[in-house]
Amino acid sequence: MILYFKPIFLDKIWGGNKLKTLFGYDSSDQCGEVWGISAYKDLQSIVNNGPFKGRTLKDLYDNEKQLFGNPKQLEFPILVKIIDAAKDLSVQVHPGDDYASKYNSYGKNECWYVLATDNDTKMIIGHKAKTKDELNQLIDNLEFEKLLNKFSIKKDEYFYIKEGTIHAICAGTVLLEVQQSSDLTFRLYDYNRLENNSLRPLHLNEAKAVINVPDNKILTKHDNTYFDYDIKTITGSFNKTAHVHGDYIAVIEGSGLINDSPLKKGDFLMVSSNDTYDIIGNLKIQITNF
Template sequence: MKFYPLKFKPILKERLWGGTKLKDTFGKPSTSAITGESWELSTVKGDVSVVANGELANTSLQELIEKYPEELLGKSVVERFGTEFPILIKFIDAKQDLSIQLHPNDELAQERHNSFGKTEMWYIMDADPGAELIVGFNKDVSKEEYSKSLENDTLLDLLNYEKVKEGDTFFINTGKIHAIGAGVLLAEIQQTSDVTYRVFDFNRKDKDGNLRELHTELALDAIDYKNKDDFKVEYPKGMNSVNSMVDCPYFKTNFLDLDKDLKFETKNRDSFTIYMCVDGEALIENEFGKVSLEKGETTLLPAITEEIAIKTTGVKLLEVTI
């Protein structure tokens, strides 16, 4: 089997808060005015990615993993996660504010939903002037104080707001209350999980006039009520080098800002490699083939890859491994 760099058909998701930037900026094949997410790499049940390029076109990612687990994922990844792809890769366009939410940790998610928890990171690709994120509380809060704020409709007074610009990066631990604000376009890397506890949705109604479901009781034991300044990722931005951004038990992410070609060995990596193009364009090659990558596109290089070459005159990439 030739394990060339794989591109996948985007899985587009309509969201109440979505817009048209995924189509307008990245050329995603959307026909909706409220496309909020493009799932780039997924094996979430019902939303499994399908190969878009080369001789494996129209084959599902899950099918490939089950047929070639170690070649695709890496031996150590298979030992940890079996034949489930361990991360979910997305681009997100927030035309409106997202709901205020949080994600349970692995233990709670396993107990309640037979799922992994959801640790995630965001890389800001574009932000309208004044755009913000909500990340955590602005002070230590008790469970009682939090519950009272929901009753009194004063939760927003307890939350921490962060102005954002292109290149800003945030790491969102499980339990941390958060929301993406209106006018933000970002790349998201997360554990494979779709378990979200929504706690406030600005009293919005969906297209059928219904309020969206809240998960008030489930969230109470999942929230981290402490004010922690542990979410903004400061990372080196050296040109033509591999800059470490996030290194956590669930994924490792590096930042590459290149204005010339780069080549390096990966035969000892024992993990797949993902590239998300956040600006510019490049040709990504391994010993089995090559693929072009433009802003808003993603490629997966199987773990069996021994050498990667990136050919470019200008590109910014997020490199993701386990």
């Protein structure tokens, strides 16, 4: 079974209009994220076709286990989104599962696939401190230029952000993100920006507790225990049997058909457990599994 999901649009103080211009979404000019596949709290993907139309992904995961191959995870474990950073995002870090359990949350490991950049767009991943004392001193003194590992990026690059890794998406970046189903973030620095006339909160002590030291290695496509992900460029036809827990598809370029149903850039969908599907057309997709 193939299930399409309605996108969920989230405006952000750093968002822009590229989700509208690049993907044709009916989003605002300050939209920072479109959540395409989500069972997270009140941001639930809703099925847009077929016999389950109008039901949420969480509802299906809880009550139609056969679609997902009867997985062992109690909650749907992944989240797939597209991010448009018209301005720099905060410098931040995510904890792992153990630390996150204090907040009744999962940790957050994530991967990024760069969809578009402006000229000489940057990214921040990792830091230059060699010891915990050096890290804490640089943070306390707000010496982020000295601390952070900042570098140029280009379209079609993959990056894996492991729990405990300082990171920031910088202005001019549009990317596809796959992550654990969590929104737990500890901010280190936010450029003294105001939101609703107030500075957004920082979480320095929590961040210091979970940051990896040392952490100057940039991971690209990286095997992990939370999800698998792969880009497929299709010219003509593509045939596949879905993973036992389903295939979760984001269409990032082009258009075509999947089992005779229309498929276009910006679509998010799932193919249920062990079902076979055929895609015809000229398009690029990312397939995620858990």
